[in-house]
Amino acid sequence: MSAYSLSVSYTGLDLVNGFNWYNGSDLSNGFVSYQSREDALAKDLWSVDSSTGAVTLRVDDTNVYAADGSEGKRPSIRIESIQAVERGLIIGDFAHMPGSVCGSWPAFWMYGPDWPDNGELDIIEGANTAQVNLISAHTLEGCTLPASGDFTGTQGSTDCTSPGNNGNIGCNYVPPSTDTSSYGDSFNAIGGGIYAVEWTDDTIKVWHFPRNAIPVDIVLKVPDPSGWGEPEALFGGSTCDVDTFFNDMSIVLTMDLCGDYAGNVWGVTDTCDTSTGSDTCVEWVAGHPEALANVFWEINSIDVYTKPESASSSSAAVSSTSSAAHSTRSGLFANSSTSSGSLSTSAAAASSTPVGLTSAPISGSASLTSTAPTTSGTGVPDRDPLTVGDFVYLGCFGSSSSYPTFNEASTSNSMTVETCVSLCASNRYAGVFDTTCYCADSLDPATSALADQDQCNTPCPGNPAEYCGGLASVSTSQAANATGGASSNSSESSLISRLLRRDAPNSILLTVYGNVAAIQPVPPPAPGLGAGGEDTTTVTATNLITLTTTVTYTTVCATNPASLETRTYATIVVVEDCGCAHQTYPAVAMATVVQACAACGASGESSVTLTVPSGLVAVGAAAVTETGAAGVAAAGATATGAVVVVGGGTAAANASVPVATATGTAGTGVVVAGAPGMGKEIAGVLAAGTFVLGLALLL
Incomplete structure (x- = not known):
């Protein structure tokens, strides 16, 4: 049974609204111009998939800039959670991360105020053409990695001090060799996966689960780390007092370019200088936007769980940190109920905030769709093997330059993936x-x-x-849009001779495998992301309203599947006080699902259609039945593979979904108002019970 309950779930517009959008200068000296939410939307740098709630964040891949920065730097995104975390379980589900691209420096990380006083944890990080993840920590002096313990990763630097005797690289782990899809192209090739962090009083542990190996308890939102096996990285124990070195950390997603990591290792630990023909990272990134088309995050969700016994104290710590450290505006307001109550963020508090953080409200008419790339289905390849010997599936590749580094090894009417990998055994790519x-x-x-x-x-x-390559769509492939031919030997392909007699040879796509260990055995250590020069950007303090919203909904009884029961679902959200006579809040969202039961319908049906909080629905999960005190999942779920998860937790709504009428004894679904916030979409259905809107101050 899970000891954790869902505290906050970021997905869809709740992720967009639950994070501050940093638009100050980059403290890591990257060639980026971080955008406010409003400016990023205008530049088509973020979008929300209306069917899945996945959020895509991307860099500008359209414009050319002067390398000296006189025309500005490349627009990108850095977002930080409004609510800080003080212990708990953080689970990030990513369908796609920035690819293994020269110039890219993405990271999913956490850090506390007054860096490095309250620590930094880098969960996903890499640079340029890396295929292997780097998990790091940066602290004040006195924290080191354990000499031994229950972890599977390989230690690099063991002194976490930053800056310290080893510079600013802190301490780090790389995943075990058995983890063949931890970062970049290899991560994306199998549809991404999950990175999970458990932060207790004693230790911080980090796990990676590829898309095809996610524990069912995570899918069902009743996570139990005790059953996950050893983590890839372990911090704390007798060599590092966690409570001393890590506190009040915000969750951060960045897409830096060049800078103190990707720029400094350019051509040193990779071949980006020779492959691009550019001596410096900035020269390449400034002048080649088309090379950055695969630099984007697609975030399914970021969930934060707490243990019940520490929920109250943790919540108080989170709220206090939020009000003092993040004075922002929160938006996407739509007609709904009104309330009063506010928290005044003082000028003194504002002066001590991380600078450059803004969160402008989204216009109700703003478009939430864009041309940002998306992945389909689960993303797990269902035909090609994930590994062949030492080679790992890296994905479907296109080229606008005729694949100049690839040489023909063989042509055969009996070609398979395994045959090709065998032919390329002495090379790095097949x-x-x-x-x-x-x-x-x-x-x-x-x-x-x-x-x-x-x-x-x-x-x-x-x-x-198995699949052996394919044909690119000129309208959808970045490679096919550019000029250039394909492999010089492409005319020997039987498929080309049948279908592409009039097409440009660059329409060839390759199924690519790589020897990850040979490509980059160990990634170079990275500097602390929280370090850097002083930023003089300021933010304006605003009044914030904290709302506790409680709704009831109907579901199949966990202990008696022949009956229905009413459950309560609550969330804490923070919105800006508009200072107007009638405060408005966003429309709530809900999900319509089919739950199996034991003849619980009005006429004895074995399933009922219910409208439940979207935060309790695991989209894309397999149809699984799990019964227990903490939660129930319904088998035979909807066509989208939704699984209803019954259990505690909080979430929030800021998207509107049509209301469906429940059947059987569930009665008619009644939607109640909610408020925008830091959690997953929430919808209320009142079959019985009341809607309670409570107000609380962040103290």
């Missing part, structure tokens, strides 16, 4: 299209993984159950 296998030892920057893996859909001649 790429196959139809009957032809190509090998390479490096990738040029115009040859990269596509966001849509499904474009590689050509059956292998020797094994139709």
Whole structure:
């Protein structure tokens, strides 16, 4: 049974509204111009998938800039959670992360105020063409990694002091060799996955679960780390007092370019200088926007759990940190109920805040769709093997430069993925299209993984159950949009001769595998993300309203599936006080699901259609039945694979979804008003019970 309950769930517009959008200068000296939420939306740098709630964050991949910065730097995004975390369980579910692209420096991390006094934890981080993740910590002097313990990763630097005798690299781990999809292209090729952090009084542990190996308790939102096995990284214990070195950490997502990491290792631990023909990272990033098309995050959710016994104290700590450290505006207001009550953030508090943080309200008419790439389905390849010997599936690749580093190894009417990898055993990369296998030892920057893996859909001649490359769609492939030809030997492909006699050869796509250990055995250590020069950007203090919203909904009884029961769902949200006579709040959202039961319907049906809080629905999960005191999931869920999870937790709503009428004894669904906030979408259905809107001050 899980000891954790859901405290906050960020997904969809709740993620957008629950994070501050930093628009100050980059403290890590990157070639980026971080955008406010409003400016990022105007530049089409973020979008929300209306069907899944996934949020896409991307860098500008359209404009050319002067390398000296005289025309500005490349627009990008850095967001930080309004609510800080003080112990608990943080689970990030990513469908896609920035690819293994020259110039890219993405990170999913956490840090406390007054860096490095309250610590920094880098959960996902890498630079340029990295295929292996780096998990790091940065602290004041006195924290080191344990000499031994229950962890599977490999330690690098063991002194976490930053800055320290080892510079600003802190302490770090790399995943075990058995984790073949921890970062970049290899992570994206299997549809991403989950990174989970458990932060207790004694230790901080980090796990990675690829998309095809996510524990069912995480899917059902009743996580139990005791059953996950050893973590990849372990901080704390007798060599590092966690309570001393890590406190009140905000959750951060960044997409930096060049800077103190990617810029400094350019051409030193990778071949980006020779492959791009650019001596410096900035020169390349400034002048080649098309090379950054795969630099984007697609975030399914970021969930924060707390233990019941510490929920009250943790919540108070979180609220206090939020009010003092993040004086922001929160938006997406729509007509709903009104309330009063506010928290005045003092000028003194504002002066001590992390600077550059803004969160402008979204206009109700703003478009939430864009051309940002998306992934389809679960993303887990259902045909090609994830590994072949030492080689790892890296995805479906396109090229606008004729795949200059790939050389033909063989052509065979019985070609398979395994055959091609075997032919390229002495190389770093193997790429196959139809009957032809190509090998390479490096990738040029115009040859990269596509966001849509499904474009590689050509059956292998020797094994139709596998895919050997495909044909690019000129309208959807960045590679196909650019000029240039394909492999010089592409005319030998039988599929090309049948279908592409009039098409440009760059329409060839390769199914690519890579020897990750040979590409980059160990990633170089990274500098602390919280370090840097002084930023003089300021933010304006505003009044915030803290709302506690409680709704009731109907679901199948956890202990008696022949009956229905009413449960309560609550959330704490923070909104800006508009100072007007009639405060407005966003419309709530709900999900319509089918739950199996034991003849609980009005006429004895074995299933009922219910409208429940969206925060309790695990989208894309397999149909699983799990019964226990903490939660129940219904088998035979809706066509989208939604699974209803019954249990405690909080969430919030700021998107509108049509209300569906429940059948059976559930009665008619009644939607109640909510407020925007830091959690997952919440919808209330009143079959019986009341809606309570409480006010609380962040103290």
